[in-house]
Amino acid sequence: MGAPFLITIATMALLSSLAIASDPSPLQDFCVAINDPKTAVFVNGKICKDPKVVNANDFFFQGLNIPRSTANRQGSNVTAVNVNNLAGLNTLGVSLARLDFAPYGLNPPHTHPRATEVLFVLEGVLNVGFVTSNPPNNMKNQLFTKTLNPGDVFVFPEGLIHFQFNVGKTNAVAFAGFGSQNPGVITIANAVFGSDPLISADVLAKAFQVDKKVIDLLEAQFLK
Numbered sequence: 001m002g003a004p005f006l007i008t009i010a011t012m013a014l015l016s017s018l019a020i021a022s023d024p025s026p027l028q029d030f031c032v033a034i035n036d037p038k039t040a041v042f043v044n045g046k047i048c049k050d051p052k053v054v055n056a057n058d059f060f061f062q063g064l065n066i067p068r069s070t071a072n073r074q075g076s077n078v079t080a081v082n083v084n085n086l087a088g089l090n091t092l093g094v095s096l097a098r099l100d101f102a103p104y105g106l107n108p109p110h111t112h113p114r115a116t117e118v119l120f121v122l123e124g125v126l127n128v129g130f131v132t133s134n135p136p137n138n139m140k141n142q143l144f145t146k147t148l149n150p151g152d153v154f155v156f157p158e159g160l161i162h163f164q165f166n167v168g169k170t171n172a173v174a175f176a177g178f179g180s181q182n183p184g185v186i187t188i189a190n191a192v193f194g195s196d197p198l199i200s201a202d203v204l205a206k207a208f209q210v211d212k213k214v215i216d217l218l219e220a221q222f223l224k
Helices: 003-019 188-193 201-208 212-222
Strands: 076-081 095-101 106-111 117-123 126-131 143-148 153-156 162-166 172-178
Touching: 076 106, 095 106, 095 162, 106 188, 117 126, 126 153, 143 153, 188 212, 201 212
Parallel strands: none
Antiparallel strands: 076 095, 095 172, 106 162, 117 153, 117 172, 126 143, 126 162
16 A cells, blocks of 8 residues: 555545534633734634633523514514624534514525524424535425424524524524534525625626516615
């Protein structure tokens, strides 16, 4: 077995491990984040607080039991608990969120570029689903969808477009866990039709195979 072959195997193993990686594993018990915009040090995450001055409040968040307002166009509200408001999550690779829905409220199609999401329904009935990435041979993207009742759990794979829709006549509440301290979120419609500056109407009209007037109307709607 020659050296080039061993190098190839080692390289493939390394790339494979990177491909399935998400947040890095911690190298100490904790690394409480410091929110200091003036710092000159940049890291993939947050700078660690001196362990000597860490206290219990660094690992504490209060109020996730409180319903949030759903008086908006989508009829939903997501309360995120991530490294930005719970500093003790830094380097731990997890976060969570509370999702409130008005009757027929929608958490619109979106993705989390850095995390898988697992959803637990506490109250109400939600129709949820995700769409696969582009398949080979001109096959269509596949939709996996399910109606969830209280106590049901559904998982959304990392990076895939997904949604949650309250199909009931009463409010709904769900909680989500994420495999990242800061999963990120890309709301598809907002990103495509409400960017700053706007994506060219020529590009979007050709991409969606519609008249440019339709794109103009959509962009005007999202800029309100």
